[in-house]
Amino acid sequence: xxxxxxxxxxxxxxxxxxxxxxxFDPQLDQLPDELRGNAVxxxxxxxxxxxxxxxxxxxxxxxxxxLVPAVKINxxxxxxxxxxxxxxxxxxxxxxxxxxxxxxxxxxxxxxGHSAERYAVGQLSGRAGADGGRPDAVTVNPYFGLxxxxxxxxxxxxxxxxxxxxxxxxxxxxxxxxxxxxxxxDTVCQKVARMxxxxxxxxxxxxxxxxxxxxxxxxxxxxxxxxxxxxxxxxCIFLVPGFGxxxxxxxxxxxxxxxxxxxxxxxxxxxxxxxxxxxxYRDRFGGDWRGCIEQGCQDFITDVRRVTGR
Amino acid sequence: xxxxxxxxxxxxxxxxxxxxxxxFDPQLDQLPDELRGNAVxxxxxxxxxxxxxxxxxxxxxxxxxxLVPAVKINxxxxxxxxxxxxxxxxxxxxxxxxxxxxxxxxxxxxxxGHSAERYAVGQLSGRAGADGGRPDAVTVNPYFGLxxxxxxxxxxxxxxxxxxxxxxxxxxxxxxxxxxxxxxxDTVCQKVARMxxxxxxxxxxxxxxxxxxxxxxxxxxxxxxxxxxxxxxxxCIFLVPGFGxxxxxxxxxxxxxxxxxxxxxxxxxxxxxxxxxxxxYRDRFGGDWRGCIEQGCQDFITDVRRVTGR
Numbered sequence: 001x002x003x004x005x006x007x008x009x010x011x012x013x014x015x016x017x018x019x020x021x022x023x024f025d026p027q028l029d030q031l032p033d034e035l036r037g038n039a040v041x042x043x044x045x046x047x048x049x050x051x052x053x054x055x056x057x058x059x060x061x062x063x064x065x066x067l068v069p070a071v072k073i074n075x076x077x078x079x080x081x082x083x084x085x086x087x088x089x090x091x092x093x094x095x096x097x098x099x100x101x102x103x104x105x106x107x108x109x110x111x112x113g114h115s116a117e118r119y120a121v122g123q124l125s126g127r128a129g130a131d132g133g134r135p136d137a138v139t140v141n142p143y144f145g146l147x148x149x150x151x152x153x154x155x156x157x158x159x160x161x162x163x164x165x166x167x168x169x170x171x172x173x174x175x176x177x178x179x180x181x182x183x184x185x186d187t188v189c190q191k192v193a194r195m196x197x198x199x200x201x202x203x204x205x206x207x208x209x210x211x212x213x214x215x216x217x218x219x220x221x222x223x224x225x226x227x228x229x230x231x232x233x234x235x236c237i238f239l240v241p242g243f244g245x246x247x248x249x250x251x252x253x254x255x256x257x258x259x260x261x262x263x264x265x266x267x268x269x270x271x272x273x274x275x276x277x278x279x280x281y282r283d284r285f286g287g288d289w290r291g292c293i294e295q296g297c298q299d300f301i302t303d304v305r306r307v308t309g310r
Numbered sequence: 311x312x313x314x315x316x317x318x319x320x321x322x323x324x325x326x327x328x329x330x331x332x333x334f335d336p337q338l339d340q341l342p343d344e345l346r347g348n349a350v351x352x353x354x355x356x357x358x359x360x361x362x363x364x365x366x367x368x369x370x371x372x373x374x375x376x377l378v379p380a381v382k383i384n385x386x387x388x389x390x391x392x393x394x395x396x397x398x399x400x401x402x403x404x405x406x407x408x409x410x411x412x413x414x415x416x417x418x419x420x421x422x423g424h425s426a427e428r429y430a431v432g433q434l435s436g437r438a439g440a441d442g443g444r445p446d447a448v449t450v451n452p453y454f455g456l457x458x459x460x461x462x463x464x465x466x467x468x469x470x471x472x473x474x475x476x477x478x479x480x481x482x483x484x485x486x487x488x489x490x491x492x493x494x495x496d497t498v499c500q501k502v503a504r505m506x507x508x509x510x511x512x513x514x515x516x517x518x519x520x521x522x523x524x525x526x527x528x529x530x531x532x533x534x535x536x537x538x539x540x541x542x543x544x545x546c547i548f549l550v551p552g553f554g555x556x557x558x559x560x561x562x563x564x565x566x567x568x569x570x571x572x573x574x575x576x577x578x579x580x581x582x583x584x585x586x587x588x589x590x591y592r593d594r595f596g597g598d599w600r601g602c603i604e605q606g607c608q609d610f611i612t613d614v615r616r617v618t619g620r
Contacts, residue, residue, distance in 0.1 A: 025424065025425065027424065044441060045438070046438060046441070049438065074421075074425055076419075076421050076424075076425040076426070076428040076429045076432070077424075077425070077428050079428065079429060079432030079433065080428055080431045080432035080437075080438030081432075081438055082396060082397070082400060082432075082438075082441065082442060083393035083394070083396045083397040083400075084393070085432070086392060086393045086396050087392070087393040090392060090393075106425075108419070108420060108421050108451075109386075109418070110418065110451065111384075111386050111418050112479060112480065112481035112484075113481060114335065114337065114387075115335065115384055115386040115387070115416075116386070118386040118387050118389065118390055119386045119389060121390045122386070122389030122390035122391075122392075122395070123389065127390075128355070128356060128359070128390030128391055128392075131354060131356070131392065132392060141418075141420065141451050141453050142453065142487065143451050143452065143453045143476060143479075143487065143488070144479055144481055144483070144484060144487075145481070145483035145484055145485070145486035145487040145488065146483040146486060147481035147482060147483040147484070148481070148483075166453060169422060169453075169454055170422065171422035171423060171454055171455070171457035171458070172457060173454070173455035173456040173457040173458075174422075174454060174455055174457070175455070176455035176456060176505070177452065177453065177454075177455040177501065177502070177505065178453070178455065180492065180498075180501060181492075182490065182491075182492055182493070183492070183493035188490075188498065191487065191490060192487070195486070195487065
């Protein structure tokens with residue numbers, strides 16, 4: 001197993017012939033009725049919710065592990081349940097890895113100096129002694145410039161892990177700030193793309209396949225700007241959110257890949273982990289929510305394969 | 311007690327006649343020897359470290375509570391210890407509030423859509439059921455534009471709490487991104503200052519004293535740019551890091567205040583909570599580390615009062 005994160009991810013994608021990642025963003029009111037109904041009494045509401053997420057998460061991971069190379073687990077959905085939530089997040093990270101999945105911890109952290117180093121150690125490394133898994137890569141916010149990112153690069157380099165820098169996000173108001181235009185023709189997010197490419201190459205983490213362990217979160221907005229950020233970051237693997245529920249077009253998503261079909265991994269969350277709530281799957285699988293999720297995942301893979309022409 | 315966060319903070323500052331905030335960023339190797347020596351065996355290294363931070367934190371809070379209006383607790387220093395660390399963070403938030411302190415949770419969160427709402431609920435509200443305290447305000451990152459901030463504003467409005475948007479940070483590389491210049495003469499961080507003022511006024515959270523529950527983290531870089539951001543955000547209370555250890559000059563910090571002496575709260579962390587490691591305090595107080603911290607806090611207050619001319 002190569003220790004370089006980018007090589008590991010690209011190999012995992014090749015093995016499953018699917019540049020996809022299932023996002024795990026669980027919400028209580030969207031869990032299968034069966035799980036909610038089985039709820040046993042816990043010492044607190046937060047422990048109860050965290051346990052439901054753990055149960056659901058283990059089932060989802062078991063269903064998708066044979067199909068996809070990676071999952072993205074979003075810690076935001078666990079933090080409302082305090083320490084219990086964080087424990088469940090870490091347990092699911094470890095469980096996914098035991099099932100052979102690559103795990104991206106969607107933590108969107110960043111700070112400066114010692115604080116950033118502490119976040120990097122906390123989120124990417126087990127060296128401070130807390131039990132549970134640590135993801136193969138995490139998402140980080142670029143607002144601080146290099147100081148906010150470098151501690152993550154350092155820990156990632158030491159431990160064979162990766163970092164995805166938020167470059168172009170998928171929210172409606174992203175352009176309010178990320179789209180602001182400089183006089184040289186760059187937008188704010190294109191400046192961040194240039195910084196990210198610089199970090200990706202400068203950090204000494206480019207693997208055998210020509211990609212760095214420093215990748216970028218890029219949600220395509222239109223064809224021209226997507227082509228632009230793709231060309232600005234030749235060494236970065238794009239983590240592409242917004243397929244399915246957030247409705248990016250196939251053509252837009254296709255532009256996140258290079259001509260050889262590498263360079264991006266597409267994520268979908270609700271269209272897979274909430275498939276049991278979709279009439280088209282319920283009609284077919286009835287109360288078999290695992291079957292719905294498996295089919296939702298298969299359909300997601302088929303859609304992305306179509307996009308990449310493979 | 312007014313429920314508006316800005317009014318509560320300004321009243322607390324007036325009561326102590328000190329626009330200061332003690333930052334709690336504990337590191338294991340900087341704890342008083344006495345505490346490290348007392349360490350009892352715990353079920354794990356992380357539980358052990360989290361307990362040391364809890365012991366140290368309770369002592370620090372008891373020392374500073376009679377002197378200052380507010381503390382800022384940085385969750386980055388707790389996350390390496392996993393669920394145990396998060397539990398300690400929340401316990402200390404609650405303990406500080408029981409001692410009458412306002413608490414700023416330095417969490418630097420941001421995301422979009424449901425994720426941002428989950429962070430806001432998790433970090434600002436106890437409504438999801440986890441035990442422990444929730445801070446009176448949190449720090450948030452502006453990179454997503456309004457979508458990343460609005461869920462925090464909504465929870466803050468509902469629960470009488472506040473939000474500090476990162477505008478100008480204190481790290482050396484901040485200017486790499488925040489200092490980039492637009493053709494209209496604004497820098498990136500001045501654009502963020504304008505957005506933040508808009509959110510501060512638009513969120514309907516301006517209190518009786520003319521300040522909004524939406525404030526800004528502003529580390530002064532030079533006199534001219536500090537004057538500029540101060541004038542761009544008339545409704546925002548500035549949370550000013552970098553006094554003491556990070557070495558901002560008194561004159562620079564003074565420009566974060568308005569002429570009437572309101573509008574800013576200055577933070578210091580290491581110069582207070584690590585005062586027992588400074589020869590000038592050890593020479594005077596010997597092994598009495600609480601005495602060192604109390605004097606470090608008094609000196610910090612004196613310095614800030616001198617800066618503001620009060």
